[in-house]
Amino acid sequence: MPAAEFTSYYGRPVLKPPVWTWEIAAYLFTGGLAAGSSVLAAGAQVTGRPALRRVGRVAALAGVVASGVLLVADLGRPARFHHMLRVVKPTSPMSVGxxxxxxxxxxxxxxxVAEVVPWLPDRGVSGVGRRVVPPVGHAAGWVAAVTAPALATYTGVLLADTAVPSWHEAYPELPVIFAGSALASGAGVGLVAAPSGESGPARRMAVAGAALELVGAHRVETRLGLLSEPYxxxxAGRLLRAARVLTVLGAVGAVAGRRSRVVSVVSGVALLAASVATRFGVFHAGVVSARDPRYTVVPQRQRLARRVAGAGSGS
Known part of the structure; x- marks a missing residue:
């Protein structure tokens, strides 16, 4: 007898596929970009690189503004975001986010704003004017940097908290992937926009982010059994393969391009493009796994069979 092919009731999905549109996939990217840029700015602050700090803080604001626009666009009514602030629910990733x-x-x-507003220059002993950032600007930058890791990873927790099979099963990896992608995209901004002489923290962050992203992506493509197929x-597979290539090129270029402005810019663009591809790839993989009932039912049967076998061996 030939092996039976899996079918569901009238071929319909068991789960309702996510109703999220492309705005949410883009939101995953812009939120990570904001978080990574804020961490980059904090590193620049510690190491005394004002131009890199300014780039990071401006990029963080641009990313979070874009995130707000995309999130409201997906919600449909801006008031809905306001309504979400009426409660605090620690068990809900959406509420926490x-x-x-x-x-x-x-x-x-x-x-x-503290970085770009033309504050009065501070004239030192030499009489040379330089921009002075008020203390409130630095304090706000540290608040953003401390909050950034949660912003970078909560979206991975949010996806894994759904019933979408390939997202739910990847709950250990998605926050790692998104954290690495956020660091890589923030580093990409620094490599593109900051002077080469101040881009040391961005180069180191690019390597760290690329390593996290590549390790996490490899695990979701190999660890989940059947549920790795959509990745x-x-x-999704094409996007994630492109992301892997771009991430490697960006990280290698970040290390090799210390003395080349052109190589640094190309590396930064590659890292930003890789982050976009990663977020959209993960998004598409989840949608595919929800639409095909095989990804819902087959793993359930496998888990049931393992439990039965375990109970039988225990008795």
Whole structure:
């Protein structure tokens, strides 16, 4: 007898596929970009690199503003975001994420404005003017940087908290992937926009982010059994393969391009493109796994069979 092919009731999905549109996939990227840029700015502050710090803080504000626009666009009605602030629910990644954005956004805004507003110059002994950032700007930058890791990873927790099979099963890896992608994209901004002489922290962050992202992506493509298929095939597979190539090129270029402005810019663009491809690839993989009932039912049967076998061996 030939092996039976899996079918569901009238071929319909067991789960309702996510109703999220491309705005949410883009939101995953812009939120990570904001977080990574804020961490980059903090590193620049510690190491005394004002131009890199300014780039990071301005990019963080741009990323969080874009995130707000994309999130409201997906919600359909701006008032819905306001309604989410009526409660605090620690068990809900969406509720926690709303409050993370509410803390990070104003802090990133104050830090960026403090960087770009033409404050009176400080004339030292030499009489040479230089821009002075008020203490409130630095304090706000640190608030944003402390909040940034939560902003970078909560979206991975949010996806894994759904019933979408390939997202739910990847709950250990998605926050790692998103953290690495956030660091890589923030580093990409620094490599593109900051002077080469101040880009040391961005180069180190690019390597760290690339390592996290590549390790996490490899695990979701190999560890999940059947549920790894959506990450390897179709649109998601093509996007994630492109992301892997771009991430490697960006990290290698970040290390090799210390003395070349052109190489640094190309590396930064590659890292940003890789981050976009990663977020959209993960998004598409989840949608595919929800639409095909095989990814819901077959793993359930396998888990049931393991439990039965374990109970039988225990008795």
């Amino acid at each position: 709303t409050w993370i954005l509410s803390v990070f956004g104003p802090a990133a805004g104050v830090a960026a 390897r095939s179709g649109v």
